[in-house]
Amino acid sequence: MAAKRTHDLINEALKHIGPRTSKKQRMSRVSNEARIALENIEDQGKVIPQLVDVYRHPRELLCQGYELHLAEQEPRVVTSGAQLAIEVVTENKLLLYSYKKIISRLPLLPEIILEFRNADWDKWQDMVGLIAHATSQTRSNDSSGLRDKLEYFIVPRELNMKVARGWNHQWTAELLCPQRYRNKFLKDPCALMLKAQKGSGKMQHHTDWPAFLYDATEYDKTNPESGLFKNRALVLILRHILVGPSAVKSNTRSTLPRRCNASILGISDINGHLIAYAACQARFMLNAQTDWTRMDGKFDSSAFYDRITHYFKTGVEQGDANVNELLKWYQSEVFSGSGLSQEDEDSDSDDDESDDEDEDALIQRQRELRQSRGTNTGEAPTGATGNTGEAASGSTGNAGGTNAGTIDDTSAGSSGATGPAT
Structure with a gap:
């Protein structure tokens, strides 16, 4: 036996x-x-x-x-x-x-x-x-390798001391700030940093998507999905972990190195779990914590991880075109590596954000609207390519296989970067 x-x-x-x-x-x-x-x-x-x-x-x-x-x-x-x-x-x-x-x-x-x-x-x-x-x-090796790679976020490299990051420094605080409060932050960074340092739940809650997840040039406060998970830093972090630090500097790659993590672990496709892992590593790079723990003040990192994987799980299950295109974009950007340009651009909008908005509810309404439009025009909703469903915490994986398995084909998507305003 x-x-x-x-x-x-x-x-x-x-x-x-x-x-x-x-x-x-x-x-x-x-x-x-x-x-x-x-x-x-x-x-x-x-x-x-x-x-x-x-x-x-x-x-x-x-x-x-x-x-x-x-x-x-x-x-x-x-x-x-x-x-x-x-x-x-x-x-x-x-x-x-x-x-x-x-x-x-x-x-x-x-x-x-x-x-x-x-x-x-x-x-x-x-x-x-x-x-x-x-x-x-x-996890520790990945964190150690990424610790001093703040340039992925276009953050000053002089922030070498971990305890000086997080809500103690304006650059990292702006990236940790919820995206919908970012304009408020830019108007008076010191006031909001002080609130966060005192434990303000509004500034430190996993139910708000932080700015470091976004390409700010695409963000629209009425649609929390616009620009979400499109920050170039997430792509670079996944490249660093799966392909190697040298791959971050390369614009093209036709094959994976034989001894890279992706090859060793049999990972050939990008799924919600990998993106959530990159997001958690990104937050650990930016915050002031010296040890990997679940809670950072009032921010529950485990719930944040579950929320991200759930976003991709529901998107794949509902055949949402945005989520499927986003996964294809990651597949192309991480493993093919086209378009590594980085620009530090900010949103032009100075409108005040509503504190009462529910980002997840807005995202779900946008999905239903897209599905409704597809039905009215006689088009079938875009489905997942490959075995990508994720259970309540993420994608369901490809049973009996060795790959992370979410995308069968690749296509390059739009790219952008977000960084703190100067």
């Missing part, structure tokens, strides 16, 4: 070297087969922050996800008890989805878990620790 054999090899490796070890120790202490099995498991940890979930701990995704997967296979029990709270139901769906996304890349995992449960649950915890360590290292 393949799963039992893999379990025995992993068990052998963990017995000799433990969940954290160096490559040199593996080479000298573990047989070739056991080392390959162990590294195959570890690879799942490397892909979790980019394609599954960047904030939830792998132990939570794997252990609770496995239990939820087992419960899903059993007949539904009907009782007279109270229903679970909606927050618990939503979180369980996210965990189950994430677990299924992991096993889509490693179909033997449920059987391996079963072998460990029957033989040695402590060793299973060691294996989860190995995966968690690989996840943490991957």
Whole structure:
């Protein structure tokens, strides 16, 4: 049985070297087969922050996800008890989805878990620790590599000290400011920075899209989708992570380098999870935090991540043309690399924004309007290309495959950049 054999090899490796070890120790202490099995498991940890979930701990995704997967296979029990709270139901769906996304890349995992449960649950915890360590290292390595790349945002490079960033400096504060309050910020930056430093929820809330997500030249306050996720910095961050720092300086690339992250992890398509990961890395670059944590003041980064993946999930499910074109644009810009020009332009509008607007509701109305127009003209709504659906936290992934899989064809889109006004 393949799963039992893999379990025995992993068990052998963990017995000799433990969940954290160096490559040199593996080479000298573990047989070739056991080392390959162990590294195959570890690879799942490397892909979790980019394609599954960047904030939830792998132990939570794997252990609770496995239990939820087992419960899903059993007949539904009907009782007279109270229903679970909606927050618990939503979180369980996210965990189950994430677990299924992991096993889509490693179909033997449920059987391996079963072998460990029957033989040695402590060793299973060691294996989860190995995966968690690989996840943490991957996220940390990406953050370290991006830490001093503020030029991607056209921010002064003298902001080398992390604690000097965030709401402590006007350049980074302008990018962290919600886009709909940006004109207010430009009129009196010091006042709004002081409010944010004192903990103002208005300036630090995940339900407002921050300015660093936008190409400000396209922004229209009546349509929060205009220019959203079109900031060139997000493209450069994805290039840096998936292809390599040198790819940021290149205008064209016909093939991926053999040893780049995209090739190693089997990522050939851009999906909502990758864009959300880039956005979270971008925010960490800009804020004053020195450690990767879920909360930054009153800003919930995990909820911010979920909101982004949900945006792409609903867009793909509804066949929204804007979302599909946006994914095609990313596919072309990240992997083909056309048009790397950067310009620091600002919006001409000085109108005051309404504090009562709901950006997500406006986006949904715009989608419904586009769908209605397509129906009236007899055109079918644009559908997703490839297997791109995302569960409540993001895209559903391509089961049984190794790619992130969202776009089958590519087309270059318009490009623009946003940066703080001088």
